[in-house]
Amino acid sequence: MTKAYLALESRFRRMNILADIGGMLHWDMATMMPDGAAESRSEQLATLDVMSNELIKDAALKDLLAEAEGENLSDWQRANLNEMKREWVHGNAVPGDLVEAISRASTACEVAWRTARAENDFAGLLPKLQTVLDLSIEAGTAKAEALGCSVYDALLDQYDPSMSCAKIDTLFADLEAFLPDFTASVIDRQKTEAPAHSPKGPFPIETQKAIGLELMKAVGFDFDHGRLDISHHPFCGGTADDVRLTTRYNEADFTSAIMGVLHETGHAMYELGLPADWRLQPVGKARGMSMHESQSLLVEMQASRSQEFLTYAAPLFKKAFNGEGAAWEAENLYRLYTRVEPGLIRVDADEVTYPSHVILRYRLERALIEGDMKLADLPAAWNDMMQSLLGITPPNDADGCLQDIHWPSGAWGYFPTYTMGAMAAAQLFAAARNAVPGLMDNLAQGDFAPLMIWLRANVHGKGSSATTDEILQAATGAPLQTKAFITHLQTRYGS
Template sequence: MTEAYKKLEARFHRMSVLSGIGGMLHWDMAVIMPDGGADARSEQLATLSVLENELINAPDLGDLISSAESERLDDWQQANLAEMKRAWVHGTAVPVDLVEKMSRAETRCEVAWRKARADNDFKGLLPHLQEVLDLSIEAGKAKAEALGTSVYDALLDQYDPMMRSDRIDSLFAELESFLPDFTADVIERQKSEDKPVKPTGPFAVETQNRIGLDLMKAVGFDFDHGRLDISHHPFCGGIPEDVRLTTRYDENDFTSAIMGVLHETGHAMYERGLPADWQNQPVGKARGMTMHESQSLLVEMQACRSEEFLTYAGPVFKEAFGGDSAAWGAANLHRLYTRVEPGLIRVDADEVTYPAHVILRYRLERALIEGDMKLVDLPGAWNELMQKLLGIVPEDDRNGCMQDIHWPSGAWGYFPTYTLGAMAAAQIFAAAKESNPEIPNALSRGDFAPLMGWLRANIHSQASSKSTDAILQAATGKPLGVDAFRTHLENRYGQ
């Protein structure tokens, strides 16, 4: 008998459909909606949240989970039940009125952040950010008690289930043991080399769009189950059966749109590759943000900045945009796309200096959450650590501690997943190539099928049936580690 379990499946199915509806409405808001629709849309999204919240807080849900735990379930059902329990613990740990308070404070703080960033006014942001921080700590404490973790780990667990900060500490320490010297060496060497030739624009938006669509097709994106549109901040939204990607175009820079599209396509392939049999069940969802980011970075950074792929892409770009042929050679594009330079802005960073941006934010947010630092001291601490890790200091907070939306929107514990994802991407790509040595050759013909076939079998189809580490263990022979990422950087950027 699996009576309780079946009841749970029905409940979580409904929550998932509601959350999918929210995904469609979010996409519409970012891509299509006229400004005047904002209030009504907020209310629609809030109503969906309230309904989901009512479902997860149903008074009998805990008992159903307990009953289901003594039912005879197969492996995936057991994993599903475990994910249900995780969702239930997260969803019920924080009192409803605190959830509402947070939501309102975060919305207020996001609005204040947009203005404060434009005005370079950290003081103006401070009271709003303090409110969000205080409420996040309060919610983190409630979750920490329910999960039996530290407060920071409880927040982290929302984005990367089962990841803990002691693990991150040791992974990041390993990165820090070689990255500073390595980065300095690469920069020094690149200085002595010829500068890559930059293709000259303008690059017509229509052409960029067409190439983006062609490359999405090459990667394997199924346009019967998804779209590409334009939004201010590119994202991968919608639902696995109808994946909505967005990008934005800059007539003077075709790389940002094309690489952005490829990045989001990596996310989309993961969503589309989740097991259809477990659609709308917790176990059928993506494993977390580390795994998600690994899939986007695998496509963008590992596959599409490889010399093999650029051998294919160079002529495609050349035919589309014309102009100086020297710029479109694979070797030149590769040098262009592997240029290393410390900068102030995380989202513009290359893959060698990116980890420093993340390590900085990870240290600061932990100190803030754990009460070891006051928010008023953030700008100073930011600049000090920036100097230490990247050797540069922002002239203002706009390009310093106010550059990201994460903290104002309450996403504490999110930043580490970017670099954990980059490490996982390297590890997975190396294992895929080892398992199928044809993958690089295929990429040089614009053929992603061997890579995607392997990813579908080993990563995407695993969904949330195991932890990130267990999926990596099965797929690559090891839990998440630094080695493959280091080897990747050495191969690509070393002598």
């Protein structure tokens, strides 16, 4: 008998359909919606949230979960039940009025943040950010109690279940030991080499889009289940059955939009490859944000910025834009796409300096959440740590501690997933190269199929049936480590 379990499937199915509907409305909001509809759209999204919250807080769920525990379930059903329980804990640990308070406070803080960043006014943002922080700690504390872990680990669990501060500390310590000297040596070496030349534009947006579509097709994107549009902040949204990618175009520089499309296509391939039999069930979802970021970085950083792939892409760019001269050669594009330079802004960082941006945010948000630092001291602490990690000091808070939307929007515990994603990407790509003979030759022909077949079998198709570490262990022979990432950096950037 699996009566209780099947009743749960039906309930979670409805929650996930509501989430999918929200995904479509979010996409529309960022790409199609006229500004005047913003308030109505917020109401629609809030209503979906409220209805979904009613479903997860339904009193019957607790008993059904307990009952299903004793039923005779398949491995996938058992894994699905475990994910249901996790979602139940997150949905029930925090009382409804606190959820609402966080939603209101973070919406208000996001709005204030846009002004504060534009006006370099950390003091002006402070009271609202303090409210968001306090409420997030309150929610995190409730979840920590329910999960039996620390507050920071409870927040992290929202984005990458089974990860912990203990693991992150070990991984990041490795990186901190390696990166400073290595980065300095890469920069020194790059100074001695031929400079990279940017191809001269303008580059018509229609042409950029056509190339983006062609490369999405090369990666294996299924246009019967998704599309590419424009938004201010590129993202991969929609649903696993209808993946909506976005990018933004700059007529003066095609390289960023194209690489952005490839990055989002990596996310999309994960969604499109999730186990179809488990669509709309918790176990059928992507494993978490670290694994999600690993898929975008695998396609972007590991595969598409490789010398091999650029030998395929360079002539395509040259032909499409009628380019002439050395700037259009693969060799130059590779130098462009692998330039290393410490900068103030995380989203503009190269893959060598990016981890330092993340480590800084991880240390600071932990200190804030664990009460070891006052929010008022954040700007100074940020600037000190930028200097010690990257050797530069922001001239203002706008390009310092005000640059990211994450904290104002209440996403504490999210930042580490970027760098765990980069490490997982390197680890998975190394395993794929070992497992698939001729993988790099395929990429040099613009053929991602062998790589995607491997990823579908080893990552995408597993959904949330195992933890991040379990998936990595089975696919690569080890849980998340720094080794492959460091080797990748040494191979690509070392002398």
